[in-house]
Amino acid sequence: MSDYLKPLLISLLLWTVLKAAAVAAPADAERGRYLLQMGGCSSCHTRDGGEALAGGRSMETPFGTFITPNITPHPETGIGEWSDKDFIRAMTEGRAPDGSHYYPAFPYVSYRAMSRQDLLDLKAYLDSVEPVDAPSTEHELAFPFNIRALLGPWKWLNLNPPPDLDVRTEKSEAWMRGRYIVRGPGHCGECHTPRNLLGGLEQEAHLAGNPEGPEGESVPPITPEDPGFSRWSEADIVFALQTGMKPDGDFLGGSMGHVIENSTGKLTESDLKAIAAYLRDPEEPL
Ligand code: HEC
Numbered sequence: 299m300s301d302y303l304k305p306l307l308i309s310l311l312l313w314t315v316l317k318a319a320a321v322a323a324p325a326d327a328e329r330g331r332y333l334l335q336m337g338g339c340s341s342c343h344t345r346d347g348g349e350a351l352a353g354g355r356s357m358e359t360p361f362g363t364f365i366t367p368n369i370t371p372h373p374e375t376g377i378g379e380w381s382d383k384d385f386i387r388a389m390t391e392g393r394a395p396d397g398s399h400y401y402p403a404f405p406y407v408s409y410r411a412m413s414r415q416d417l418l419d420l421k422a423y424l425d426s427v428e429p430v431d432a433p434s435t436e437h438e439l440a441f442p443f444n445i446r447a448l449l450g451p452w453k454w455l456n457l458n459p460p461p462d463l464d465v466r467t468e469k470s471e472a473w474m475r476g477r478y479i480v481r482g483p484g485h486c487g488e489c490h491t492p493r494n495l496l497g498g499l500e501q502e503a504h505l506a507g508n509p510e511g512p513e514g515e516s517v518p519p520i521t522p523e524d525p526g527f528s529r530w531s532e533a534d535i536v537f538a539l540q541t542g543m544k545p546d547g548d549f550l551g552g553s554m555g556h557v558i559e560n561s562t563g564k565l566t567e568s569d570l571k572a573i574a575a576y577l578r579d580p581e582e583p584l
């Protein structure tokens with residue numbers, strides 16, 4: 299090869315390698331473990347006293363009872379045979395590998411805003427946990443909610459394009475991070491945002507509270523428009539998400555107790571500050 303071509307070829311090679319690296323950093327299971335906590339997956343996929351992520355937890359809803367599936371890497375009863383693509387499709391489109399639709403009781407309406415890298419890291423962590431042989435159980439849903447095919451029209455009516463959380467604004471880095479956590483993996487709106495008659499999230503009332511939350515609880519608003527919540531300082535929010543204790547000394551319970559135990563209580567202080575920065579500074583509905 300001529301000396302003239304060599305540098306050209308080398309830079310071409312380097313460019314290809316660097317480009318590939320920028321597109322897909324190797325999946326990082328340790329980061330994935332943190333994302334699993336941020337996503338609160340254990341609140342639903344680990345039964346009380348059951349093995350981690352092996353499912354079997356019952357979720358009572360107005361539509362019937364959902365029984366969460368096993369998401370350990372067991373090849374037959376878990377998701378051990380799933381490709382990265384299968385996993386990303388489940389989390390962002392609410393579809394199973396066979397193409398059937400998932401119920402939005404699995405909060406993919408929020409998770410679909412997660413970045414591809416975060417999803418790959420989360421999958422790498424799930425691949426690394428102990429496989430548990432525990433067959434998933436059928437949900438106990440009333441007619442017509444037991445017809446999965448009806449979820450096609452439901453999605454058409456209720457799934458707007460996912461919010462683009464990368465959109466730059468004049469806000470701080472912390473606020474951007476907070477928005478990503480709250481709207482994406484943290485899925486706070488799944489309980490704190492009211493739902494329409496079809497069970498879709500009313501995005502115009504983002505985080506404005508939901509009188510009919512999970513298990514019939516009333517879920518309070520967490521926006522500065524609420525006279526009570528507007529008095530919470532950043533430090534109050536961080537402390538409550540870490541420990542469950544409110545500024546008035548009462549403790550948060552019900553399903554928020556699970557969120558604190560499995561999710562926000564395990565997040566870094568800087569991520570909790572980011573959540574607080576976002577909650578204290580509302581945005582227009584996306
Ligand atoms: C609020 C409860 C809830 C949370 C939180 C939750 N899930 Fe689920 N998940 C469900 C339910 C219910 C289903 C079953 C949906 C269906 O059958 O249509 C499900 C299904 C799944 C499936 C499909 C499994 C299969 O065998 O088809 C995967 C994968 C999954 N969840 C992963 C996750 C991950 C990862 C997280 C955390 C980032 C998570 N889930 C958080 C309730 C939840």
Ligand code: HEC
Binds near residue numbers: 485488535550552
């Ligand atoms: C599974 C449902 C659920 C999810 C998900 C959830 N919350 Fe909550 N949250 C509740 C309930 C229920 C309460 C009321 C608990 C009580 O008063 O004992 C609550 C209370 C709160 C409060 C106290 C508000 C007040 O005025 O007392 C804050 C702050 C809060 N949640 C923040 C969050 C954040 C941030 C997220 C997302 C990271 C989140 N929540 C996700 C159900 C949920």
